[in-house]
Amino acid sequence: MSMSSPLTLRELPYLFRLGIALSVLTLLGGYVVSGLHLRWHYENRDESPGLTINDIIGAYHGVQTPSPLISALEDGHPETLQEFERQALIDWLRSDRVSQDYDNLDLGDEAPSEIIAVSCLDCHSRGSSGPEAYPEVSLEYWDDIQKLAISKDIQPAGTEIVAMSQHTHAPTMAVIMIVLGLLGVLTRFSNRLIGLVTFFASLGLLVDMAGWWITREVAQFAYAIVVGGALYAIGTMIVGGLVVIDCVLPGRKRVSAEE
Numbered sequence: 001m002s003m004s005s006p007l008t009l010r011e012l013p014y015l016f017r018l019g020i021a022l023s024v025l026t027l028l029g030g031y032v033v034s035g036l037h038l039r040w041h042y043e044n045r046d047e048s049p050g051l052t053i054n055d056i057i058g059a060y061h062g063v064q065t066p067s068p069l070i071s072a073l074e075d076g077h078p079e080t081l082q083e084f085e086r087q088a089l090i091d092w093l094r095s096d097r098v099s100q101d102y103d104n105l106d107l108g109d110e111a112p113s114e115i116i117a118v119s120c121l122d123c124h125s126r127g128s129s130g131p132e133a134y135p136e137v138s139l140e141y142w143d144d145i146q147k148l149a150i151s152k153d154i155q156p157a158g159t160e161i162v163a164m165s166q167h168t169h170a171p172t173m174a175v176i177m178i179v180l181g182l183l184g185v186l187t188r189f190s191n192r193l194i195g196l197v198t199f200f201a202s203l204g205l206l207v208d209m210a211g212w213w214i215t216r217e218v219a220q221f222a223y224a225i226v227v228g229g230a231l232y233a234i235g236t237m238i239v240g241g242l243v244v245i246d247c248v249l250p251g252r253k254r255v256s257a258e259e
Ligand code: HEC
Pocket: 068, 069, 072, 077, 078, 080, 081, 115, 116, 119, 120, 121, 122, 123, 124, 132, 133, 134, 137, 139, 148
């Protein structure tokens, strides 16, 4: 017989244990749903599908992705383009009149639409063919160009929003772990195991929550948010799962204190 806590879950009335099991299941179910919500909420921060580290960096640090047109032009693409035309296009793309000046008649031959028509459309039309052509990226219409012209500048959530979100998340998540940990040590399972999991889950939560702030300065800390959050999630699932198992397994009559 273990000399564990004087109180153990399995000695408590069955309906009570069943109630605890249902509550813990609800809690874990809620976490699964909020995990999904997190995924949907953040996955579109960057343009690549699915939740990537860039989505997290975007949310907490911000991400700047230069416009593909500017990148290509600055990389010297296409080699055939006259320098003054390249500069005209880059200046236009960096200006705040990208849509207005696209086919601004006042600019004459230097209007971006003109330069593009002459210098790019041989290769970048839907119907372009030939070994050098690249019809996958079309520059025929404004709608095509607009998508490539924009530099994406994802701003992180404002400090007030982060503070407000943390104000609800940190205490709740910490209290949940404390309650689960306490229930956990009342189960028939090894207190050491529960202790180990509770420790890493709590450490993970602290790192995760601190990471919301640190990542604002240090983008790479986004990885710590992910690892910390994962530790917390796995920890709650393990301890919660063990509590549920302990509650539904057959109980035991309370043994008198003298034994
Ligand atoms: C001789 C054919 C040719 C001409 C002319 C040409 N391109 Fe390209 N372009 C390509 C090919 C092929 C690729 C894909 C391979 C690469 O990236 O070099 C490409 C890639 C690009 C990309 C990168 C698309 C991506 O995948 O993100 C952009 C942007 C681009 N071109 C813009 C332009 C612009 C603007 C002009 C005119 C000023 C232009 N191109 C003229 C052949 C051409």
